[in-house]
Amino acid sequence: MSSPVPTDYSATLESIKRLVHEARYIAQRRVNTELLRLYWQIGATIIERQKTAPWGSKVLSRLSADLRTEFPNAKGFSPANLKYMRRFAEAWPDQEAIGQRPVGQLPWGHVIELLEKLDDAELRDWYSAKDIAHGWSRPVLAHQIKTRLHLREGAAPSNFPHALERTDSELAQQITKDPFTLEFLAIDGDAAERQLEDRLVERIIDTLRELGPGFAFVGRQVHFDVEGDEFFVDLLFFHVEQLRYVVIELKTTKFDPRDAGQLGFYVALVEDRLRRPQHQPTVGMLLVADKNESVVRYALAGTTQPIAVSRYDLSPAEQAALPAEDALTRAVALEFDDHTPQPTQPHRKQTSRSGSGG
Numbered sequence: 622m623s624s625p626v627p628t629d630y631s632a633t634l635e636s637i638k639r640l641v642h643e644a645r646y647i648a649q650r651r652v653n654t655e656l657l658r659l660y661w662q663i664g665a666t667i668i669e670r671q672k673t674a675p676w677g678s679k680v681l682s683r684l685s686a687d688l689r690t691e692f693p694n695a696k697g698f699s700p701a702n703l704k705y706m707r708r709f710a711e712a713w714p715d716q717e718a719i720g721q722r723p724v725g726q727l728p729w730g731h732v733i734e735l736l737e738k739l740d741d742a743e744l745r746d747w748y749s750a751k752d753i754a755h756g757w758s759r760p761v762l763a764h765q766i767k768t769r770l771h772l773r774e775g776a777a778p779s780n781f782p783h784a785l786e787r788t789d790s791e792l793a794q795q796i797t798k799d800p801f802t803l804e805f806l807a808i809d810g811d812a813a814e815r816q817l818e819d820r821l822v823e824r825i826i827d828t829l830r831e832l833g834p835g836f837a838f839v840g841r842q843v844h845f846d847v848e849g850d851e852f853f854v855d856l857l858f859f860h861v862e863q864l865r866y867v868v869i870e871l872k873t874t875k876f877d878p879r880d881a882g883q884l885g886f887y888v889a890l891v892e893d894r895l896r897r898p899q900h901q902p903t904v905g906m907l908l909v910a911d912k913n914e915s916v917v918r919y920a921l922a923g924t925t926q927p928i929a930v931s932r933y934d935l936s937p938a939e940q941a942a943l944p945a946e947d948a949l950t951r952a953v954a955l956e957f958d959d960h961t962p963q964p965t966q967p968h969r970k971q972t973s974r975s976g977s978g979g
Contacts, residue, residue: 650726653726653727653728653729654719654720654725654726656729657709657719657724657725657727657729657732658716658719658720660697660705660706660709660729661706661709661710661713661716661719662710662716663703663706664703664705664706664707664708664709664710664711665710665716667681667703667706667707667710668707668710668711678700681700681703681704682700684703685698685699685700685702685703697729705732705733705736708736709732709736712735712736712742712745722746722749723746723749723750723752723753724745724746724749726753727749727752727753728759730759731749731752731757731759731762734759734762734763734766735748735749735762735766738763738766738767739766744771747771748762748765748766748770748771751765751770754834755834783922784924784925784926784927784928785902785904785927789901789902834862835860835861835862835863836858836859836860836861836867837858837859837860837861838858839857839858839859839866840857841855841856841857842854842855843857843891845890845894847890852886852887852890854868854887854890854891855869855870855871856868856869856870856871857869857891863901864899864900864901865900865901865902865903865904866891866892866895866896866900866903866904867903867904867905867906868884868887868888868891868903868904868905868906869905869906869907869908870883870884870887870905870906870907870908871908872907872908872909872910874909874910874911875909875910875911875912875913876907876909876911876912876913876916876917876920876930878916878919878920878923880907880909880920880930881907881917881920881921881923881924881928881930882920882923882924884905884907884926884928885905885924885925885926885928886926887905888903888904888905888926888927888928889926891903892926902927903927904927904928904929905926905927905928905929906928906929906930906931907928907929907930907931908931908932909930909931909932910932911932912930912932917930
């Protein structure tokens, strides 16, 4: 007869599993740090030898072959990788600092991306820290470097300093970018709406990734009844780190001051109807195809709701291929509605402008 399972068995099992996972993670980090130290030492050795002897490509190729013969199961001794080791030691000349800097926690492939795409030491450290903080994959790191995140992050013009408290204004500004890079939305100009929807559903993760860490999708066409008049917010997100709602509107046209008024109205609705006492103030982010900075400045000065205006970065051909805002915003959120029946909504009120009216 089998013995009965203790009542606390499941909890104990979960606790032990957690300990195993934590131990594995710590071990992996230590192995990675030691691997980076080894690569740095090999690179520094090559640099030292090159000061006194002609250690060119032919010598590195022979060194690569000899190392792979001696260590047949070890990877990483290709001629190209030996050159990266040399560049690694040149980029971070202080070996002791490797373990103390964010780069010391990165996988070797990420270090290669930093070496390949950046020449500035401060920028390498900046992207290393962001990589560690947000757990980027190598393709995401490459994308962020390519699209110059260090220049875009927190750069969108806004009225946050006047519409929010100082500390909250600085916090809210951090989640803005200017421009946003949405090249992954490019489609053929004659694509049917269903094809567009399929493309955007495939790219929803890229959309959230470009918005930045902390963004969670709340809904599309979020309904508000204002004393009998009905309005629908196109896209609503919640920033889980800052605990605030973020209303995002996408316009395929150049910024118009009326866009700020419309978005400010939606921000006020969300602030009044959805915000809870523990939440930070709601903000709005308007993504436009183009903008006149002076017009933006005057428009933001004329609204009390916290709003930022960013340009999204597309080539002229990609821009021409984009559909109207209503089709675009419907399609972005389609995946989230696949398993949730949606009530039939009355036709939204239209503004005098072409497009969805936000």
